[in-house]
Amino acid sequence: MTSDELVTIAESVLARAKSGEQIEVVTAHSTDTEVRAYEGEVESFSSADTYGVGIRVVRDGRQGFASAGTLDREVLAEVLADARDNLRFASVDPFVALAEPDGVAPVELALFDQRLVDFATESKIDLVLELERRVLAADPRIVGVESVEFADSVDTTVVLSTTGIRAVSRTSGCSAAVYNLAGDGDDVATGFGFSLGRHPGELDLDVVVADATRRATQMLGAQRAPSQRLTVVFDPWVSAQFLGIVADAFSGTEVFRGRSFLADRVGETVASPKFTLAEDPTDQRWMGASAVDDEGMASRRVELFDGGVVRGFVHDAYSARALGAASTGSAVRSGFRSTPSAGARSVVPTPGHLDDAALIASVGNGLWVSDVQGLHSGVNPVSGDFSTGIEGRLIRGGELAEPVREVTIASTLQRMLAEIVEVGDTLVALPMNAAGVTLVIGDVTLSGS
């Protein structure tokens, strides 16, 4: 479906607005394919076209919302009626209102590439079969794969409102990814590798194979390590997940609702002076880039930490009004089925000057963390408690040493931010709301044998 068709459908809903009523319509269409290989054959080939609509109605300080996984005309009328009916039961809230254009023009980003659409089905199949062959042949210790996958999607989203919002975005993305198994006698270890792009020409299978092989084989022979306090080095894959959690504390919604440990701390030094972090969805190198936010406001750069000092928060229309600020174009929603809240889409740390080898050497003795397990169950972004299972390697004499598994590391988000010792020199694009970078963090408790 073209973006013009999505606009026409959204306009047909707006045309039904009654006086005194604000309406926002999100219409979306995505086309996805996913191909998996197993033992030299196509294990599965899935193909999908997904349509949806979400309608938000605001009237007299109340808001109601409804959604449907279709764009059928008769259903649109029902969804609008549902949203209006839902509104009747919401509390009056003086800060409820739709976003309004503020004159900031969206940056031009090249997030869609026709070459993805033109990539033939047979080529996708050839790609996954080749990837499986190469992963299995990369090292004699690689004994199998759990999954080998090529996935692509083209997403088109339109946000239109009676308050003058009119945003159309179209993005393409694809990935090649593998989860592999390494074995040595009874010992088993797992690894993964992936590559991302806006079109298949950007995928680098060499990187996928090398990363997966290194991750799996380096964990063979892993043991528990003794409990101790030490300095940890986060792999960019781990850092990005950590930064994504830190970004939650900058959400204007969470600040307003008293669930952020950074509330009331603007202008104060909270993190290490070596740490600078911005929300920047206008930089198309990162996977979270987008020209507009999920309320259709132009994306913009927002400074979060500058040399460890808290500079400000990210806002959607609601949190901006509630806190007497301006929207920073930071509305996020999980697709057309939900209402927006304020959140970061693409946080980017400022890189430092040392590469990984130099960082590891600078630590002397510590722990390299290559993967985490259970961040969702062991981190509380409200209290700041941080505890996670990890895999990685000890650092001894400034070099990577024996692999470690079945241990946890723990601290608090507050202390970890203050204890950032160094930031690596290379930023990495990852499928998350943060760019990855190697981070060195001091005074973390390793819990093991």
Next chain:
Amino acid sequence: MTDTGPLIDDDVIAKVLEAASGRGAEFAEVFAEDRRSSSAVLDDAKVEELTSGRDRGAGIRVVVGNSTGFAHTSDLSEAGLLATAEIAAAAARGGGGALAPRELRRVDAARPNAIEVLPGDVDKARKVELLGRADAAARAAGSSISQVTARYSDGRRRILVANTDGTLATDDQVRTVFSIVSVASGDTGLQTGREAVGHTVGFELFDRYDVEELARRSAERAITKLLARPAPSGQMTVVIGSGGGGVMFHEACGHGLEADLVAKGASVFRDRIGEQVASPLVTLVDDGTMGGEWGCFAVDDEGRPAQRNTLISEGVLVDYMWDGLRARREGRPSSGNGRRQSYQHLPMVRMTNTYLLGGESTPEEIIADTADGVYIAHLGGGQVNTATGDFVFGMTEAYLIESGRITEPLREGNLIGNGPEVLLNIDAVGNDFAMGPPGTCGKDGQGVPVGDGVPTLRVHGLTIGGTAA
């Protein structure tokens, strides 16, 4: 969209299966779904919004040899389904002659429980009123309660599954859930307390549970944690409270007993049927028939009636869990564990309600008999690497055990262990079995509702991921 009537007429199903299997399939299936949901959220003492959602569509699966083709559509018209069947058949890349689908036979599966009050028939004002009462009760529990979020959700999911083996099955699943998170604020910062109840029932859920009581418990949990000390670090004896959550078993062995992971060599429990894999005190069951529980249903998402499957009996591994595809390759029946998030997803092996049967000790005996350790009243989520068996789970309400007595509250954290080792190290199982709160199990990007339960139990060999020495 109507609430009643078949999702697809029988004559259309036959045509669609014929089209799907026309290019040399061994198996073809159409899965149709109509889902309605509504939710209401109260945050910051205001009913933020009511939302409602509707989704309707079908996924068509075609199996040729070891390959599966899959396509889905939100268009349930005959033309829409036939076009989707063609795409799925082409994706499966079949060759050769057409398969003659068997005549459809309706699967007669008992509903695990009757739904008394359909949430769709309940006035929205009553749903909202629950939230207001919960908010007031939580805030009244203590002056340190600074924020409350309460959420009500219900969903009705009607499904139809038909396949070329002759299966024609339908189910009508209704789930209702209520959750509340209280934030307490003090000199030590912010702490949270959560309570949730969810069952495969209608609005009668609130005849069984008092939202004000749940709200008070969530508030008290947050307030208690303001005084909590950092959790210890290192290996300790752990006592898990009754109903606190069977998440430990879900992660320690549940996922590792899923036949799809076993077949790929990605499970530490591969080739261990008949072996002693756990303490003789451990009998573990996965039971999709458990009336009213969060993970129950009449038929699974492949049209197979729900079953009660004993996975581990007195410590001996009895069987894995199976979906249709894996069972078919092994020439055995599915165990009723083929589930999917929605019509937009392929089914795979998933748990339902997974629980440990009760033992003989009283909980008081177990605690009194524990010199030093940690008592976990409520578990959070978890995660496992099935290939190595290493798993983690969170503790959201925990206390120290000192000299056989529960003493100081502890801050949150994860625990880590190795499934095969931990299962052998269970040395006490209580007589106070209870199911835990509703869970959403994630696997390969798909979430499905699951239940779990445990009696009080004691285990050695878990590592507590705290910061204290």
